Amino acid sequence: xxxxxxxxxxxxxxxxxxxxxxxxxxxxxxxxxxxVSRQAVSKWESGKGYPExxxxxxxxxxxxxxxxxxxxxxxxxxxxREISPAIPLKASVAAFVSNLSPRNKWLAAGILLGVALLAGxxxxxxxxxxxxxxxxxxxxxxxxxxxxxxxxVGLVSIWFxxxxxxxxxxxxxxxxIWLQVVLFFAVSIxxxxxxxxxxxxxxxxNIVPTNADAVLGREARVTEAIDNTVPxxxxxxxxxxxxxxxESGETLPEGTLVRAVRxxxxxxxxxxxx
Numbered sequence: 001x002x003x004x005x006x007x008x009x010x011x012x013x014x015x016x017x018x019x020x021x022x023x024x025x026x027x028x029x030x031x032x033x034x035x036v037s038r039q040a041v042s043k044w045e046s047g048k049g050y051p052e053x054x055x056x057x058x059x060x061x062x063x064x065x066x067x068x069x070x071x072x073x074x075x076x077x078x079x080x081r082e083i084s085p086a087i088p089l090k091a092s093v094a095a096f097v098s099n100l101s102p103r104n105k106w107l108a109a110g111i112l113l114g115v116a117l118l119a120g121x122x123x124x125x126x127x128x129x130x131x132x133x134x135x136x137x138x139x140x141x142x143x144x145x146x147x148x149x150x151x152x153v154g155l156v157s158i159w160f161x162x163x164x165x166x167x168x169x170x171x172x173x174x175x176x177i178w179l180q181v182v183l184f185f186a187v188s189i190x191x192x193x194x195x196x197x198x199x200x201x202x203x204x205x206n207i208v209p210t211n212a213d214a215v216l217g218r219e220a221r222v223t224e225a226i227d228n229t230v231p232x233x234x235x236x237x238x239x240x241x242x243x244x245x246x247e248s249g250e251t252l253p254e255g256t257l258v259r260a261v262r263x264x265x266x267x268x269x270x271x272x273x274x
Contacts (some may be wrong), residue, residue, distance in 0.1 A: 013047040015070050019063055020045075034058065064242070064266045134180065138168035159195070163188030214238060215260050219272060226252040235260070235270055247271045 020030045027045075031038045034055050043049045053057070060066055071087075141164040145157040166187040170180040216238050226233030226246050235244040235258060246252055247261050247269045259269035 011047050012050065012071055013045045015076065017045040017061075019059070019065065019070075023063060033062070041146075060266075064240075066265065132216070134171040134177065135168060138164050138171055138180070143167065159188045159191040162186075163189045215240075215242070215268065217265065218260055220258050220260055220268070222252050222254050222256040222258060222270075225254050226256075235268060237268075242266070242268045244270050245270045 020027070023030075025033075027038045029039045031041045034041070034051070034054070036051075040049070040051075044051060050056075056070070075264070142161055145160040145164060148157045149161065162171060163184040163186075167180045167184040170183050175183075180231065218237050220234055220235040220237035220242075222233070222244070223236045224232060224234035226235075226244055228245050228249055228251075231245060233244045233246070233252070234241050236242075239262060242260075243266060244258075248271060250272070252258060252270070252272060257273045259273055260268045260270050262269045
């Protein structure tokens with residue numbers, strides 16, 4: 001639970017800043033954990049934006065808090081209904097971009113460039129461009145998608161590189177433009193389907209264990225008697241104290257050795273060691 005400051009509710013940014021400081025992290029370290037820029041963390045803490053939902057859920061699991069702890073208003077404090085001033089479009093776009101992770105920024109840039117290339121290609125189709133220009137466009141597409149793939153982690157646009165290569169070969173063979181486009185999409189989709197198992201394997205490897213993953217299955221010691229009927233109870237495991245409940249429903253006195261079997265919210269469910 002994040003405490004209130006001076007008996008008053010804190011805004012989300014203040015609560016996030018307090019949570020980070022209590023964890024002994026700098027903005028750079030906090031940003032590295034969330035895989036975002038330090039500027040994004042600074043804007044969140046100053047109340048100029050909010051993290052994406054996946055980031056919020058990661059914060060809750062990593063630091064043992066709930067969404068209510070981060071956002072809930074006090075019961076006795078009326079919610080202000082003042083109309084917020086309109087935010088300029090430029091500022092809104094800038095805030096959106098700053099909240100993107102570095103990987104998503106590169107991905108968005110690649111998509112925009114890809115759309116621009118396709119728009120140019122469509123213009124070429126309508127005006128009847130030369131074969132040399134078709135080859136230049138396909139080569140440019142290969143370079144753009146290749147750069148996006150090189151600067152991002154994992155498989156992002158390699159399929160479109162292969163599709164662009166197919167379009168280039170078709171252009172060299174003086175195939176009609178419609179056939180070049182069909183080959184681009186056909187090869188890209190086929191490559192995506194063929195590499196799907198590899199993508200899943202890479203995504204599984206990139207999963208970062210959370211606090212819950214670290215303590216589940218670990219031996220813990222009851223520091224406060226666990227009684228589901230009260231309810232009450234706490235255990236000490238891996239250097240931290242967790243609220244705990246008994247998986248079987250039995251009362252577990254202080255000092256009992258238990259094992260963490262599952263987690264609900266910020267509570268561990270434990271069973272007595274045999």
